[in-house]
Amino acid sequence: MPLLTVENLSKRFYVDQLQREIAVFDRLSFTLEPGQFILVSGANGIGKSTLLRCLYRTYRPSAGRAIYESRRGSIDLVRAADVDIALLRREEIGFVTQFLRPRPRVSALELVAEPLLAGGTALRDAEPRAKAMLESFGLKPALWGAYPTMFSGGEQQRVNVARALIAPRRLLLLDEPTASLDSSARASLIARLRELKSDGVALVGVFHYPDEIRHLVDGEIHFESGALPPELEAQNVDQ
Amino acid sequence: MTVISSRPSSPNSNDAPRLITAPPLLRAKGLRKTYGRIVAVDEVSLEVYPGEVMGIVGESGSGKSTVLRLLNLEEPADVGAYTLDIPDYAGVNLFTLERFARRMVQIQHIGIVYQNPYLGLRMRYTSSGNVAERLLITGERRFSTLREAARSWLAASEFPLDRMDDPPRKLSGGMQQRVQLAKAIALKPRVLLLDEPTTGLDVSVQALVLDTLKRLQRELHLAMVLVSHDLGVIRTLADRVLVMRGGRVIESGLTDQVLEDPQDAYTQQLVHAKL
Structure with missing residues (x-):
């Protein structure tokens, strides 16, 4: 059974000052098994970190579901009560x-x-x-x-x-953890991630140099500009 | 990233807690408080779980300090219910208690630290006496027990014990807050209320006091309600946060979510007004 099942997850930011809504990704679906490592790739500013933050609920997803099989039962990370998310952060994610x-x-x-x-x-x-x-x-x-x-x-x-x-942890979200590490610290981090993965920890990560972890990767979510459905493609802006 | 319509997303609503099965320790529902024609607090509800820190932010006059006064049973709300999951009073609306019972609940189960130490301390008593007084109220009379309690709670608040017999008026602001804290926790309350506890302290002293609070929260498993206009303080201590404006709660959520992805227009301004 997947640890995480993401269905049609979307994130838009409404910025009141601009009176505008900004779409980052739309109707994203994927599953993640225990011990799997999914790499999130794509150009800078395209929304890779936004996906991680939506799963951690630092950002509120706008629509969709993210069903997580916690030890205490199955729960939708999109709609879960804040106190349940806080509990998962202490214990599992x-x-x-x-x-x-x-x-x-x-x-x-x-x-x-x-x-x-x-x-x-x-x-x-x-x-x-x-x-x-x-x-x-x-x-x-x-x-x-x-x-x-x-x-x-x-x-x-x-x-x-x-x-x-x-x-x-049972699910780890990695947002460029190797960015400012030197090569020896980077090597120990990657060794640690390999260990965690073989222990059954599921990982979703953004890496500045994906080649260094390529051998651990089981699947990839690639964000492309222009990947949003046509009705959302009004105009591109820099982040 | 793509800009689309100018219409905001439909607001998210959360499910009820499912993984957490224990009841909240503190529950306030539909609080309203008016002073003459002024509505200070309206339709404010909150639930705080053991070991959790709930932050309340908002500008002066937003009603956040009034909420704290209500939770401290200093005055009853005009409308609304306030319950604590404590022996003998579970399910009882504490606003309906007669004066003596209310006072006993306040003394035994609720601790408070004010921004202004003059509100919380007798400035001419000794610091140890300020703390021991809490135990005196509950009937403890043995000098050695009082002395030992004062010493251990001051130590828990990381107060320098060689100063324990100095009166608070001779102490620095940071030390005064530690005496208030020792006094607030001396009867092992379940609820600790903090009203701008580090406002006015030097930044380095503020960091130390915040650290003490963080440690005590972990060790004593209290439910804490922290009122502050300082978003840095809120971020350091609070698990969840309520944003108040004009007496109402306009947004609530996990602290990082409210600070990094605020949904309400006012909260967006408040968060971005930070230097």
Whole structure:
């Protein structure tokens, strides 16, 4: 049984200031099995991240269904109650972004341990796992207790990926997670994704250099300009 | 990306919660409050689950502080029901309680931190005394127990214990907020109300207080309602958010969704007005 069944998913933004509605994608359908990796490809600004954000409900889908088979039962991510989405985010669905959102005076180690603590893991168990994650992504131990607000972009991204991947998830949404990583950190991330995939985690991802993960990919959603139905094709705008 | 019609999408409505089976801890339905001819709050409903932080944003005069006063049982709503899932009072509209019972619910089950520490603290008592006073109200008289409780709740609020016998008026703004917080949680309430708790503090102090709040929320599994006009504070702490304007809730949703894909025209302006 698919973990996720997306049917006719559409996203339009209504921008009041412009008195206009902007369509990003329309009637998109696909299924995702446990352990499958779907690559989302297409030109910049075409709406790849928008799809991921709709599935995570950071954006509200405009129409369609996204039936997700959670451990607690089947649910439509498009219409699910906010508290149900919040629960899924704590327990089952993860999102890996391109950027860390560091908070002042919160150390790298604390940031990485946080998703475990939020899920109810005790501090004494969470801390060694957070250290192991930071180590596997190559952040120098001297920086573990330091505040990432002062880190370089590459160091911040190591913390970000460690934080995003530390808690067990069944569905991972990846939004260019390799963007600011150097080659060694990128290699450990890809190794980690391979492990997760073989453990049965389903992945949907946008990658700036798709070739580096091509060997993991089971399917591809390719966004093309002009792919929207003719009645929506009024005029193209830059994002 | 393609621009189409000038007609907004039909508004989304959510299904009722299905995965979450426990009842909400706090439930307010159809609240209305008027002062003379002024309608301060109208048709406001919210549900907050244990361990959840509900943010309320809006400009001054939007009614957000009035909602907090109602939830703190400082005054009853003209219309509407307010229930907490607590022993002896489950299903009881707390606005209908007589004064003494209302006061007991307020003391034992609801904690509050005000923006202005003068509202929440006796500025000339010691800080430890401010916290211990909560236990005195419930009948605790043993000095050692009071002292120990004050010490441990101040420590939980990350207050520097070598200052615990200083009166709040001699403390910095950040420390005063920590005393308020220790006092608010000293009787292990189920609900913690926060009215602009970090407004007016230096940015670095604000970050530390927010972090303490985040840790306490996780450890005590409270239902928190946080009123703030600061979207950064809301983003850091709140799981969900209500946007208020003119006494009404005009939008609600997951915090990241309301901030990044606001549906209402006013919310779009509010979010983009942020520097």
